[in-house]
Amino acid sequence: MIYLDNSATTQPDPQVTDVVKRAMEEYYGNPSSLHKLGVDAENVLKQARSVVAQALRCKPAEIIFTSGGTESNNTALKGVALQYQSRGKHIITSQIEHPSVYDVCRQLEDFGFRITYLPVDADGRVSLEDVKAAIQSDTILVSLMHVNNELGTLQPVKGVGEYLKQFPKILFHVDAVQSFGKMAIAPREYGIDLLSISAHKFHGPRGIGILYKREGIQLQPLLMGGGQEAGIRSGTENIPAIAGLAKAVRLLEQRGTQETVRMAAMISRLREGVAMIPGCVVNTPEYGIAPHILNFSVPGAKAEVLVHALEERGFFVSTKSACSSKLNEPSRVLMATGMDRARALSAVRISVSHQNTMEEIEQFVAAFGETVEQIRPYMNV
């Protein structure tokens, strides 16, 4: 079995699993309790917060633990919209955001917000000039992803953050779910006010994430209750998952950048191999991309057929993103690049992690070539 769907989720590192198990057994106290078990659990929480803060080069108080990327994105967008609506009701985002940003914006439209959905070029990239042109006198928020989850295209968040520094009343949210741990990101240096991260994308536990919130920014909470996480996210803290997340962050640091270089080499070999197969076209651009994602199509083939045929050969890959892959519609993201329907409907995404090897990529390229030959007679070309 060769797992090549790491953008959907990653296999938890065994060291993370150990930490989670140990925290469940030993630190089951409620961090809000006054007794020793509570204090011990609170110490685990504090330690985890400082590990994350160090990785993001920010203050521990700027870290809010959430249930994952979806909640971080919802909290950032709705939290800002509700808090700052008296300042303005205009929000800028893009046509290629994850549904946990895009559909939240759609929902905010029902509440009277005006949303600008910026277009992208053929590479799936938003232009800084378009961001500049979209700003209005009542813009309160710009929300852009760092790396697109389907194409792997890097967005100009550094340039946007730099530009927005002259508009202190416009907050900047970045969905860094696909980039954290693979590409440099430091919210303060980049002029980012809010940043979303999800642990299961970097070998941490499922159902735990981070929202970085710059000091001084107020958010209306989605969840009211006991006032945990500085009142932004009530609910008894998930200590085992938080401890596991911190372990996954530490392991990322230990692995260092050489693993990202290795991932980029695997993606580059994959690009070369896939491009040689007759009828295959690569959708991920060559430059300005993340190191772990390659998207390609076999126009005329059905992506689900490719995915299942590959599974029979022992390879696990995906069509568009995991959350929308069951819908029989071409991907909104790929269509936004101007791609034709047949190409978008046949798109397959490969995403690697440090757990993959070049040998596996060679095996995949060979198997993919055979798979395309196998289904060619049934293709609609």
Ligand SMILES: Cc1ncc(COP(=O)(O)O)c(C=O)c1O
């Ligand atoms: C770019 C992006 N944002 C947000 C999410 C949602 O994260 P989670 O699964 O932790 O809710 C994903 C997950 O695929 C993603 O790729």
